[in-house]
Structures are given as C-alpha cells and as structure tokens.
Amino acid sequence: MLEKPIRDRKAERHAATRAEILDAAWEVVRSEGLAALSLRDLAGKVGMQAPSLYSYFDSKHAIYDAMFAQGARAYLEQVRATPLTGDPLTDLRAAVRCFVRFCSEDPARYQLMFQRTIPGFEPSPETFAIAIEGLELLERRLAELGVTDARSIDLFTALGTGIAAQQISNDPGGDRWTRLVDDAVDMFFEHVTKHLPLTRRDPT
Amino acid sequence: MLEKPIRDRKAERHAATRAEILDAAWEVVRSEGLAALSLRDLAGKVGMQAPSLYSYFDSKHAIYDAMFAQGARAYLEQVRATPLTGDPLTDLRAAVRCFVRFCSEDPARYQLMFQRTIPGFEPSPETFAIAIEGLELLERRLAELGVTDARSIDLFTALGTGIAAQQISNDPGGDRWTRLVDDAVDMFFEHVTKHLPLTRRDPT
DNA sequence: GTCTATATTTGGATAGAC
C-alpha cells in the first residue's frame, strides 16, 4: 500500500504564496508608508493582477491583519530569544532593550501595531491575542522585581513606548534614544524600590 | 478729509471664512480620523462645493499645514497661560502636565503634529518654526533645574511623550496615564540630581 | 488560480461661466 499523501502540496503552495505576498507587502509599507499600500502595487510586486490577491486574502484589511499577526509573532520570538541571566534587573533591562529595538527597527510595523492609523482597521481577536502575550511577559518580569501595582506598570510602559516613539520620530535609524534604555530602567527601578507602593503626591 | 479705510473688510471676510473652514476640518478629523479628511466632505460642512475651497487654500496639504500651525500656536498659548510659581520643580511638573494634556485632549491633533502619518505631508518651515518654540521653552525650564546635558533632555522628552502616547492609545478620554505625570517628573528629577551628568552604564 | 473586464466609489484638482 502506498503512503498516504500526508503532504498537501497544494496547501503548501498556497501558504507559500501567501507568505510571498506578505513579504512584498512589508517591502511596500517600509518604503512608501503604511497607508500607501495598494492592492495594485502589491500585486505588481509579486507578478499578479490585483484581483488574484483575493484568492489569498479576503480583503485589504485581512492583509493588514496577517501583517499584524506576523509582527506580534516576531516580537514573541525576539523576546524568547533573549537569554535570561537570572538577575531580575539585568533581565528587565534586556526586555526593554528588546522592545525598543523591535519598535525602532521597523517604523512601519510599529505604526501598524501600536499607532492604529489605518481608518477602519483593527486586528482580529485571534491576532490581538498574540500581541497580548508580549505585554503579559513584561508584566511577569516586573513582578519578579516586586513591581505589581498598576501605576508602576503603567509608568514603565510609558517609559518604554516613549523611548521607542522618540527614536522613530526624531532619529530614525540612529540610537539617540535607544541608548538611553539602561539609564531609563535604572531610573525607574530606583524610584520604584524607594516608593513602593508608588503613591500620589498632590500639589497641595 | 475722510478716514482712510484702515479696515480691509474683504480681507477680514476672507480670513473669517478660512477660519471657518479650518474649524470644520478639525471637526471632521476628530470624528472620522485625520486621514479621512476629504475636500468634498469638508466643503459640504461649510456649505460650499469642493472647488470653492481653492479660493482659500492652495491644496489639501495647505489645509493640513494651517491646522498644524493652529495646533502649534494653541500649544504655545497653553504654555504661556500656565502660571509660574518660581519653584523650578513645581513649574516643570506643570509644564509636563500641560504638554500631556495638550496631546491627549485631541488625538487627531497629536497625530497631525507628532506622528506624521499623512503620506507626503510635512509642515512648511514657517509652520514648523512655531512648533519648535515649544520645545525650546521646555529646555529652558529644564536648564533652570540645572539639567542641560542632551541625554537627560532626551530622556525627559521620552517620558513626556510616552505618557501622552499611552494615554491616547490605551485610555482615550481617561486619565490613567496623565495622572502619573507628577510621579514621573519626580522620578526623573531624583535620578538626574543624583547622577549629574547622566552617565552611560554599559553592560560589561 | 489567474486572468480580463468592469463596477463602483472616491479622491484631488482645473476650466470657465456667472
């Protein structure tokens, strides 16, 4: 008896083409901006006519959604590839460095995932779930440092996204802000260990 | 001899209509997103046909530019309206509170001024010059505190923009991040007074 | 699965009458 066709060559080809389309889409948005992605352009890059794309994606938003999911998965991979030392502060620094690098190495991806400037687009629940894993990972790292209160966590995410945002907007391709990560984490850590739980000081 | 016509009624009317158009434009972008502004829509809101707008603005980008300028002027006004107490730290807190409030009270304006997501648009030099005054003002405040090194200033702007960005993205209309401003400024100030000049700690 | 052809909408911008 012959082997069963456990490899579905048709499905493989389909998936490969999907991936090729997404690769081309990333190229387009990186060079011309996220909002400038058009199906005609995209189809051209992969040697197709625009309508053919609909064999692979239901709509333009579906393409954005798949790109969002790729971004979220890429982030998780980068986080998991970061070696742990066992020292919480060192590991936290590494985590933030990882996040800031992830954001600033691809502004278009950052815009897609964190800025939401495409009118009418929001990621599907399944896609968004992937992205949430990233945040939870960060919170676990903070918890290891004894930082569990919501205010401190919020302050920390503001610091991380602020560095990334400034880097992208005002020094794309450089390291003017990314190199501040370690200082920033130290600053946060010192403050938080001194004031746990972080209390509000009203200007009375 | 009769008085000269020092009031140019025609010019006044023209300026008033321009202002009316810009008001309507703000309405549109606030409710439908910055990228969703279209000349047809806009003209409709002020009871015109689209081509009539060209009597007031040379192009769509010119409208964005005028909006940018209005935003920059509005920020300067808000800064100048903030009373100074003479205590540098108090004044710095107030300045950041002012900035974060300015950003988060109008996400569309924030997107126009700080995120630059409109393909092909960038403010004219004259317009941009207004915006720069704002940053210089902040730097003067920091200088009064003895903070003059570039790294510290960059860290500070990252903190401010991070709070604003998180507020807009994750709690629009609320105060989850804006209320952290005072803590953030204190954290920064403590760190900076301890480590002046802010030095780099390499993970060797 | 891919194509051609096309529907449909919408956008910015211009010409020229009034």
Add this chain to the structure above:
DNA sequence: GTCTATCCAAATATAGAC
C-alpha cells in the same frame, strides 16, 4: 468668490471566462 461640469487618477472589490 462661487458655482457647474469635468478631468484624471486611483482605490477596493466582483463577475465570469479560461
């Protein structure tokens, strides 16, 4: 200054042949 009419380009998406 405002209008009508129009141009031109571009977009997403669908229908149906092959």
